[in-house]
Amino acid sequence: MPESHGKKVLVLGGYGLIGETIVGRLQRDGHQVTGLGRDVRDAERRWPAVRWIAADIAQLLAAEDWLPVVAGMDAVVNAAGALQDGPRDRLDAIHRAAVTAVVAACEQAGISRFVQISAIGADPAAADAFFRTKAQGDEAVAASSLEWTILRPGLVIAPAAYGGTALLRALAAFPGFVPAVMARQPIQTVAVSDVAEAVSRAVAGSLPPRISVDLVEAEARSLAEVLAAFRAWLGLPAARIVPMPAFFGRIAAVVADGLGLLGWRSPLRSAALAALARGVTGNAKSWSEISDHKLQPLEATLAAMPAHVQERWFARLWLLKPIVFGVLSLFWLVSGIVGFIRHDAAADILVAHGLSPAFALGMVLAGSAADIAVGAAVLVRAFARLALLGMIAITLFYLGAATVFTPDLWLDPLGAMVKAVPALCLALVALAILDER
Template identity: 35%
Template sequence: MTQRTILVLGASGLIGRFITDDLRARGFRMVGVARRLSPAQKMGAQDIERPILSLDTAALARLISEHAVDVVVNCLGVLQDGPGSDTSAVHRDFVARLLQAIGDSGRAIRLVHISIPGTAEADRTAFATTKREAERLIAASGVPHAILRPGFVVAPSAYGGSAMLRALAALPLDLPGKEMATPFQPVAVEDIAATIAWLAARDIDDASVNAVSWELMQADPVTMAGVITQFRLAFGTAGWPRIAMPSLMLDLGARLGDLANHLGWMPPMRTTAIAELRRGVRGEPSAWIAATRITPKTMAETVGRHPASIQDKWFARLFLVKALIFASLVAFWIVSGFIALFVSYRAAAGILSAHNFPPALVDPITIGTSLMDMSIGVLIAFRRTAAIGLVAGIVASLGYMVGAAILTPDLWIEPLGALVKTGPAIVLMLVALLMLDNR
């Protein structure tokens, strides 16, 4: 058989990255494309960075033709609308352009599209409805296609919702009872890769697989509690006592996640994520199993083959704490600057006056440092500028410590130890800087 070329769109994501590496190891010629690849993801010479969602039909057709693509795998998706994220643009409008580009490329191409399980009647979120609109466009296009609807994807790496469930397994926390009882049929990412490999090996003239929609998941019913239990067994936390969070706290966390989303972050706990979680993950994989003869791995087989290592445990324990770290640093810098500027301005300025600062400099320095502190907090709050804010915070803190040592050394021994406490704050900012990556 001639070596097939597979183009993966969204090759930096949880599914896209795994299948790009897996199918490359199987002998396929892989071209992974993502808006941004991390240095560690730039493994293959064919993996490229492109502003995928900005490409028009002609640019997509050229991309397909230049690489002589036989199979296109679309793994692109966003959970919720926000800055730089538009569910309609990603799920519907892009797919419309992609279908047109496949037609314009002049090549016989199979499209493999990653969607979501469930029925249109149960769709309630923009995420789900736009995913379903994309499916309808594909079905009506006449392009040879396979729509894959994986269940809850379990992979060696973790991102978003999969990371959140690992965090719950590693900590003494439970979701509310109703959510824990939600159907949650999982699928191993290896089974998704095996399915795409099976499809890529089929001849484009094979009518039996040129217009299929399959739900990929473990056949036996599983609840969310069952999924988390398997992770707890891997983490060694199965016997721990648990505290079930009330539904009100879960909803509050989702609203705070929406706020963070507007600041450019992509927390796993957002209103769309909770709505989809409450909807559950269920489907009927019999058609997929019958066609491919793939026996889906169970949760026990998938997680049991990857017992938690120390890096897995650290990641899971720190995943939810990461949000607390950043929120506390934002509050620390903004509140401290606000207090010095508006609440205790005379006391702040009095510290400088008491140490013989030139009177003409007391007000400018007090106002300037207060505004600088608040600006650092604002920089950390936005995902795009968080690294700049953290570095600025570390530099500013070191500057305060050095300046105080030179100009006001007695502050180092004052009873409340304000300057001494700056050291741990610097360490916390360094920790936040090291935890900034998402992938």
């Protein structure tokens, strides 16, 4: 095995689905690892022995930007990526421009070894921006003077789950049956540990230099078979896979793309469906021809990470998450709008309990405005946490004020006050499941 223990390695996207496993593997190999990403607070907690750099790759678009970052490194691993353009992601910057810049910086700094995590299906002529920009980044790497390795994994399966692998878990846990768009499309998976193994060998210099290789299990299987395997892994009874009409997928993609503009990174976006439509398959022989390490089939990958109750909780809650946020938004928006429309009637209730007409009207209008504000803000990912905290605070204020000024409302036969308690609980649930990774 490697003669290269003790290298200084920079991992771009070091806390992502693939990057985090690479960081852990390189640490176990004895390397000094530095991770880079936009928000490294959680990464610092999980991997305190790793040096972390907080930086947005999409802002580092010139070699000069990268020179201070790569200084002193022996190797660079690029595990950064995004699925689709959005408020937080610019594909051309992340996949092409930044890669071109960091490669140039490595050449200038004398760093010879570079490992690029690409994607099955990357093609400079692709209509989809994800595959096109990924291929353009690969071209920049391949055109360099570095000792590069380009790895193209299939569908990566990891103990962590967000994006497409989270969706697989959620669909597999669907009650009664398993819905699937394009259920027959072929897929080849790869264990994230096998991706990390390939990176480890590339960093160590035990793979042939300047080579592109697919990382996929030997045999392709249909999406329906993948979902059935995940359902069995979750410990749920077998259920029928129900192929869904293609227009369901198109509708979901339109909605998900809209949510993407609000900052939510749904794996149902059009880029993901485009990837599925073309099939997630590669050349399994390209790896076996250069390495004696056999890539695991899906069954072995799942067996190596047994599912416990938290996996079932996650899978069942994942599809409920947009429903929870949608219901909360609708509840607060309608509450605020009705408050504005019926402000006189609402103010009369407060006046009947001893408040002055002007003060009562002011409270109703202010409360309605606050309701609408948090109902709208919770739909925007950047404001969602603050909006949920606002919902909790406003509800507690309503309940406290009503108890002091209008305690008889607790006995209202329509349960106006009592019904605020489930809304409070739903906001707490939304806050608990807000994090994406």
